[in-house]
Amino acid sequence: xxxxxxxxxxxxxxxxxxxxxxxxxxxxxxxxxxxxxxxxxxxxxxxxxxxxxxxxxxxxxxxxxxxxxxxxxxxxxxxxxxxxxxxxxxxxxxxxxxxxxxxxxxxxxxxxxxxxxxxxxxxxxxxxxxxxxxxxxxxxxxxxxxxxxxxxxxxxxxxxxxxxxxxxxxxxxxxxxxxxxxxxxxxxxxxxxxxxxxxxxxxxxxxxxxxxxxxxxxxxxxxxxxxxxxxxxxxxxxxxxxxxxxxxxxxxxxxxxxxxxxxxxxxxxxxxxxxxxxxxxxxxxxxxxxxxxxxxxxxxxxxxxxxxxxxxxxxxxxxxxxxxxxxxxxxxxxxxxxxxxxxxxxxxxxxxxxxxxxxxxxxxxxxxxxxxxxxxxxxxxxxxxxxxxxxxxxxxxxxxxxxxxxxxxxxxxxxxxxxxxxxxxxxxxxxxxxxxxxxxxxxxxxxxxxxxxxxxxxxxxxx
Amino acid sequence: xxxxxxxxxxxxxxxxxxxxxxxxxxxxxxxxxxxxxxxxxxxxxxxxxxxxxxxxxxxxxxxxxxxxxxxxxxxxxxxxxxxxxxxxxxxxxxxxxxxxxxxxxxxxxxxxxxxxxxxxxxxxxxxxxxxxxxxxxxxxxxxxxxxxxxxxxxxxxxxxxxxxxxxxx
Numbered sequence: 001x002x003x004x005x006x007x008x009x010x011x012x013x014x015x016x017x018x019x020x021x022x023x024x025x026x027x028x029x030x031x032x033x034x035x036x037x038x039x040x041x042x043x044x045x046x047x048x049x050x051x052x053x054x055x056x057x058x059x060x061x062x063x064x065x066x067x068x069x070x071x072x073x074x075x076x077x078x079x080x081x082x083x084x085x086x087x088x089x090x091x092x093x094x095x096x097x098x099x100x101x102x103x104x105x106x107x108x109x110x111x112x113x114x115x116x117x118x119x120x121x122x123x124x125x126x127x128x129x130x131x132x133x134x135x136x137x138x139x140x141x142x143x144x145x146x147x148x149x150x151x152x153x154x155x156x157x158x159x160x161x162x163x164x165x166x167x168x169x170x171x172x173x174x175x176x177x178x179x180x181x182x183x184x185x186x187x188x189x190x191x192x193x194x195x196x197x198x199x200x201x202x203x204x205x206x207x208x209x210x211x212x213x214x215x216x217x218x219x220x221x222x223x224x225x226x227x228x229x230x231x232x233x234x235x236x237x238x239x240x241x242x243x244x245x246x247x248x249x250x251x252x253x254x255x256x257x258x259x260x261x262x263x264x265x266x267x268x269x270x271x272x273x274x275x276x277x278x279x280x281x282x283x284x285x286x287x288x289x290x291x292x293x294x295x296x297x298x299x300x301x302x303x304x305x306x307x308x309x310x311x312x313x314x315x316x317x318x319x320x321x322x323x324x325x326x327x328x329x330x331x332x333x334x335x336x337x338x339x340x341x342x343x344x345x346x347x348x349x350x351x352x353x354x355x356x357x358x359x360x361x362x363x364x365x366x367x368x369x370x371x372x373x374x375x376x377x378x379x380x381x382x383x384x385x386x387x388x389x390x391x392x393x394x395x396x397x398x399x400x401x402x403x404x405x406x407x408x409x410x411x412x413x414x415x416x417x418x419x420x421x422x423x424x425x426x427x428x429x430x431x432x433x434x435x436x437x438x439x440x441x442x443x444x445x446x447x448x449x450x451x452x453x454x455x456x457x458x459x460x461x462x463x
Numbered sequence: 464x465x466x467x468x469x470x471x472x473x474x475x476x477x478x479x480x481x482x483x484x485x486x487x488x489x490x491x492x493x494x495x496x497x498x499x500x501x502x503x504x505x506x507x508x509x510x511x512x513x514x515x516x517x518x519x520x521x522x523x524x525x526x527x528x529x530x531x532x533x534x535x536x537x538x539x540x541x542x543x544x545x546x547x548x549x550x551x552x553x554x555x556x557x558x559x560x561x562x563x564x565x566x567x568x569x570x571x572x573x574x575x576x577x578x579x580x581x582x583x584x585x586x587x588x589x590x591x592x593x594x595x596x597x598x599x600x601x602x603x604x605x606x607x608x609x610x611x612x613x614x615x616x617x618x619x620x621x622x623x624x625x626x627x628x629x630x631x632x
Contacts (some may be wrong), residue, residue, distance in 0.1 A: 064542050064544075065542065065543055065544060065545075065546040066542050066543060066544025066545065066546065067544070069545075148546065149572075149573060149574060152567065152572040152573075152627060153571045153572050153573060153588070155572065155627070155629065156567075156570075156571045156572035156629060156630060157571060159629035159630055159631055160630070160631065160632055161632075162632050165629065165631045165632065166629045166631060167507065169629045170506075170507045170626075170629075171503075171504070171507055173627070174506035174507070175506045175507060175509055175511070175538050175626075176511055176537055176538060176625070176626025176627065177536040177537050177538055177549060177626055177627050178536075178546060178627065179536060179538055179539060179540060179543045179546050179547055180539070180540030180541070180542050180543030180544075180546060180547065181506040181540060182546070183546075185506075278545055279545060279546055280545045280546070280548050281536070281546060281548055281549050281550070282531075282533040282534075282548035282549055282550035283550075283574075284531060284550060284566050284574035284575070284576060285574075285576070286573075286574055286587075287573075287587040287588070288573055288588060289588070298588075301570075301571060301589060301603070302588075302589035302590065302603065306603055306605065309603065309605070310605070310632040311632070314632060367589055367590040367602075368587055368588065368589070368590055369585045369586075369587060369590055371576065371585075371587060397580045398578075398580045398581045399578040399580060399581035399583065399585070400581075402578070402585060403590070413590045436600065436601065438601070439590065439592070439601045439602055440592075440601055441583050441592045441593075441594065441600035441601045442594075442600070443581065445582065445595075446580070446581055446582035446583070446595075
């Protein structure tokens with residue numbers, strides 16, 4: 001024991017570890033910084049988890065367009081605990097996105113971004129962007145049919161940037177088409193480029209916590225005054241501050257460990273997302289959609305008016321980024337308490353409602369044709385005579401059912417036709433089917449007169 | 464010479480050397496950066512072979528039908544494997560007129576499906592619809608399906624392998 005202590009003393013003396021760590025661990029923090037302050041550190045915990053599991057995955061993953069798919073199969077089905085490893089990395093990514101979101105909302109609601117912590121917020125915005133970049137490139141490394149088509153969708157989005165759009169799209173795909181160079185690119189970005197930036201900027205983000213101190217919980221009527229704030233903060237700490245370790249840190253540890261435990265449990269009991277069909281760009285039976293945290297953007301693309309879409313895709317992220325960066329520069333002083341800044345609460349509720357609604361729509365994605373629809377059952381069709389029964393089978397065969405549902409079967413792109421005869425007469429239905437309109441294509445040229453009559457016979461029984 | 468003067472002189476000599484080294488270091492940095500940036504952008508400028516790919520005998524396509532044909536893309540690499548494949552919806556309009564549609568939706572590039580009985584192309588992502596001639600029918604796409612050059616040689620239908628069409632503003 002004594003020997004070990006001697007060895008440690010020697011190492012500590014020559015390296016100065018204690019001298020370095022002690023002031024960091026013991027730095028004073030405001031006394032009431034409690035459970036709302038745990039989300040940033042939990043994000044860091046999960047980030048470390050991501051780095052470790054990422055290294056684990058890279059030991060098995062083959063980063064080439066040709067072999068990635070079979071190595072993913074191997075990791076998932078053959079490698080010992082490989083599925084668990086993939087699961088941790090996947091749920092860890094989800095946890096990071098959620099925690100960053102909560103952390104950001106907390107900082108915004110309590111206006112912790114004001115003087116002198118502007119750079120904390122700005123570096124945080126950069127970290128948010130990099131994390132989304134990790135999420136997207138990571139999803140593509142899951143190089144199945146969905147990964148291949150999602151990279152094409154990503155390139156097409158970049159294509160809407162004015163002037164340089166095509167160049168950026170080709171930059172993403174590594175050429176004019178998807179191919180051998182594409183995956184290497186995502187791998188390098190996901191594994192080297194963004195992580196290097198993340199390490200650096202996380203370092204800055206943490207250093208700023210030490211330099212400027214964590215913000216005290218806001219009090220109404222106690223505005224931030226840049227001229228006097230630093231001195232006031234310093235005196236407050238000297239009077240009332242408590243050491244970070246262990247007074248504040250135990251909460252960070254408790255919550256961080258809980259989050260990691262939840263991620264491990266999800267990975268073990270639910271497992272990673274399934275690997276889809278092989279990454280063949282000639283396989284068109286793919287239905288690419290983003291992982292859950294980007295589903296709301298997927299919904300946005302389906303629902304916004306056609307005329308503004310290109311501009312939203314091209315300038316939307318730019319404008320959002322600019323607003324986020326400008327926020328602490330424009331509003332760097334004054335009241336911090338949400339009671340005195342009611343708009344901040346309104347804005348957060350508005351954004352959450354908007355994202356939540358789009359997300360909900362994205363999960364349902366009613367605009368996507370339902371290619372899995374089965375022919376209408378005899379029970380749904382009913383005993384309606386031979387012509388109408390023929391019409392019911394045409395309703396499936398001609399693809400009406402991909403977009404229209406009847407008694408719960410079919411797609412939701414177009415109106416539900418369960419009771420269509422109650423609101424449209426035969427003439428109105430004919431016009432609609434033959435000419436189309438709105439989001440419905442015209443079927444006039446692809447239906448014979450007989451087929452049209454049969455379909456109408458069938459629809460007229462729907463009331 | 465006073466001590467003050469001596470120090471100032473020393474400082475000038477040192478800062479001159481530092482300046483020289485900084486410039487030299489900067490040049491070396493640029494020298495290292497060039498091949499790295501080169502590796503990043505090289506694939507964009509890689510000469511792509513504009514090759515005509517045969518997709519089948521003329522007689523194997525029915526007049527009025529639209530079928531999926533698969534062929535090698537414009538820039539296959541030795542390690543591309545399955546990802547060097549690409550596809551097109553090929554329509555035989557008349558005896559000697561073929562149209563090759565891109566499978567990529569003009570909206571965001573998802574693979575459209577041909578619904579033969581309804582004579583439409585449907586996109587699974589956001590519900591874009593195209594007519595049998597590729598023209599825009601409904602949904603979010605800003606225009607119709609792109610087309611690839613197609614020709615008949617020695618009784619074979621050939622499609623010109625081309626980049627994925629990118630919709631721009």
